[in-house]
Amino acid sequence: MIIKAEKLTKKFGGLVAVDQVDFTLAAGEFKSIIGPNGAGKTTLFNLIAGAEPVDGGRILFQGDEITNLPQERIARMGVVKTCQTSQFFPSLSVMQNLSVAAQPPSSWRSLWRGKGLAQKTLRQAKAVLKQVGLESAADCPAEALSHGERRYLDLGLALAANPKVLLLDEPTAGMSPAETRQAARLIKHLAQEFSLSVILVEHDMGVVMEVSDRVLVMNEGRIFAEGAPQEIRRNPDVQRIYLGKGRAAC
Ligand SMILES: Nc1ncnc2c1ncn2[C@@H]1O[C@H](COP(=O)(O)OP(=O)(O)OP(=O)(O)O)[C@@H](O)[C@H]1O
Structure with a gap:
């Protein structure tokens, strides 16, 4: 187990x-x-x-x-939770938000020193951007996203942290029936593709x-x-x- x-x-x-x-x-x-x-x-x-x-x-x-x-430590071990309420940096772009989430904590110090993001982190963020279908919104500030897109960003933020166990709290809340069906299919697909336990x-x-x-x-x-x-x-x-x-x- x-x-x-x-x-x-x-x-x-x-x-x-x-x-x-x-x-x-x-x-x-x-x-x-x-x-x-x-x-x-x-x-x-x-x-x-x-x-x-x-x-x-x-x-x-x-x-x-x-x-x-602590929750952060559990998340670093691979048990990562999404929220019913979106948790992102509103004025940062979608890609920047995903990059922050993909950043290993060990490299936060170099980020603060202005050394920028490692190529590996950027690759990971780009991959997640594609997986959750937000490529066209990559440069938009997160606060400009629609409700449905925010839910995909939530999912992306969790995936960027490389989870083994993903905890999803009502990921389709507030979506239309058509959006809900699409999101459910995407979640199932991602879970299978990354062998996630959900x-x-x-x-x-x-x-x-x-x-x-x-x-x-x-x-x-x-x-x-x-x-x-x-x-x-x-x-x-x-x-x-x-x-x-x-x-x-x-
Ligand atoms: N922080 C809290 N302080 C006090 N009571 C709480 C708190 N969180 C939950 N509860 C109470 O604990 C019980 C279980 O709540 P919980 O939110 O886990 O239920 P749930 O099954 O998720 O419900 P829902 O489907 O309405 O979200 C409820 O009676 C709720 O009022």
Whole structure:
């Protein structure tokens, strides 16, 4: 397993948002986390990425414990998270943003000394620019991008960091149905091309069913069900928890 979490627990005051959850991700696997609002999906995702401190349990990445390491350190090890809200330098161009993300931390000092970016970094940034289809916007300031393009830049920023495990938080949020289908296909293609292991938190069931190898259903901080997309789609208990919370079933 590339990621193994045991008895992960997170509390917010009296609320147990993630309750003794065991989670595994195999190398090359694409796993989606679904569940009704407030089920604990984003919290579990944030615990794995190091974006929230863990209250109980432990997380292993390739056998090494990463529990409560700083998020930057976890990202440098290869577990990289994208956000629901775009995080980039608004006035820098798309290519400059990708170049910063592709820059190994060991070379930040030379960047500050004005030595410029290494050729390897520029090549990596250019490759990612092409992979996420933003070549025509390479010189645009990131703040001038459309909503859909910003989501592609988010994806590019994560890919530029050379991840082994990619954590995607609602990458298609706010996209039109046509953009959503296109983005889902691109994400799946990139995951296969780079042999990435992916954890996806996503509300769009069409996307989840199309891209996932396995789907994990959370409810009230616990794992409710796990299986192949078709099994989850047919599971009457899964449909019940969605309907019980007033959301559309898958
Ligand atoms: N920073 C926080 N402080 C207090 N409570 C929080 C915090 N983050 C999450 N929660 C609570 O923890 C529970 C799980 O939230 P979480 O965001 O993980 O659920 P989710 O399944 O991702 O929901 P959604 O689908 O609505 O995004 C919810 O009851 C939420 O209100």
